[in-house]
Amino acid sequence: MADQNRTRTQRGPVTLVLRFVVIAYVFVLVIWPVSVVVQRTFAPLNGQEGGFGAFVARLSDPAVVYAFSLTGTITFWAVLINTVFGVGVSLLLVRYRFPGRRVLSVLVDLPMSVSPVVVGLALVLAYSTGSGWFGESLASIGINVIFSTPGLIMATAFISLPFVIREVVPVLEEIGTESEQAALSLGASGWQTFWRITLPSIRSAVLYGVVLSIARALGEFGAVKIVSQGAAFNGETATLLIQNRYGNFDESTAYAAAFVLVVAAVLAIVVVNLIRKPEGST
Template identity: 55%
Template sequence: MVRVSTPVRWLLRTVAVGYVFLLVAWPVSLVAVQTFEDGFSNFVGIFSDENTVAALQLTLMVALWAVVINLIFGVTISILLVRYEFPGKRALSALIDIPLSVSPVVVGLALLLVYSGRTGWFGPSIESAGWQVIYDSPGMIMATCFVALPLIIREVVPVLTEIGDDQEQAARSLGASGRQTFLRITLPSIKWAVIYGVVLSLARSLGEFGAVKVVSGNVTGRTQTATLIVEAKYQNFEQTTAYSVAFLLAFVSIACLVVVAFLRPQHEI
């Protein structure tokens, strides 16, 4: 370990804190200041607006479905990547990181090209069967799943790699089934990684904008999410409502992170 003098340590800490403050804390705090500039009445008032309430309900529904889907597939893919060897493993691992590098708008456009009812590859067949993906909640859930998928996987994979498979092999040698091994050995070992990944996925899902805007149609009261209503209210000079909804989204995400950070045991960090 490299020893660093006290002045250098304090300089590095100051730079790090200053960077985070200017980039994250200060802008978010300004949203809070604008929200409560005239008291709590403006913030409480957003719950009396039918369109805003509908947008919040839709956002929560889309985010919860996206988190559940990503949880199931995220844990499954993590176990597949760590515990098994197969052709194309590196390619699959690389593909998982695509949502982190591709613009969400591109994701929305790609879904539009595949599932659009008129020109999409599968859209006409799906709509003829009575389903609608684009400009409805299924497309919004798919777009949200896409952008948030890597968050759970990248939390679980390192933990699975670190703990190894010795205990799992011992359980199987004693007659435990695959289901018993997963529930009693694997899942408790990766519990906090899964929880933290779920929280990050939830926060990302609540704040998704670009991909959802492309596939939703942004219809007020029907396919308009909370992030879209922030844009609409701000452009319509209803800044107070826009600030209030933005603060609510930020507060929920930060609160989830804080709660997990306090509940998570120190040895798990």
């Protein structure tokens, strides 16, 4: 006990210094910039009024409403696609052994290491109507990918692909297959086993991955910048709106839109912690 107290006493100053460094690091990179955005959102800028009423008025701009509506549509479909395929790929990686399994596992992490700008460029090269491999064929049947909503959904789905998979895979490995095998031995079908045994077991992991995917999709900029027209009422997402308005000296609207994305990110963090809390308390 004396040795433990001596160790704690000796490590006390070092611990305080490390805590100060970490807090300062987080403050400089996260807290301070975000607080500036929040402060300027409600402050008078360039002779314009400030306050909550002005903030609501800026968000009521039809172009802003369009940008957030488009962002919501893109996020919904991208997250839905990644949730369905994410659970399927997770089951494939954990429950089956096949040639190329490790390659598939590596490819799942590719969006985490490849620049979103490169993703957008790759989609243009593959699906543009001018020189894309599949663009002309799809356009002939009335499907335009680049500079349209499908292209934005594809780009957003690509960059948010790993989140559901990387949350579900460890849970599937941990729960094993005993319950599933027992259900199958009692006459349950594959779908019944999935809906009544597997899915309830991975529900928290799926929700966690979905929340992270939503947060990532809402803030995507690089990939959608390449595959979108990026103009008002024409492919302008919330992040593109922020860039366009800030570049056109409409800083008040840019800050208002940025504040909404900050609130969405904070809500995502809160939801993630609420999901994880029961797991940590058991």
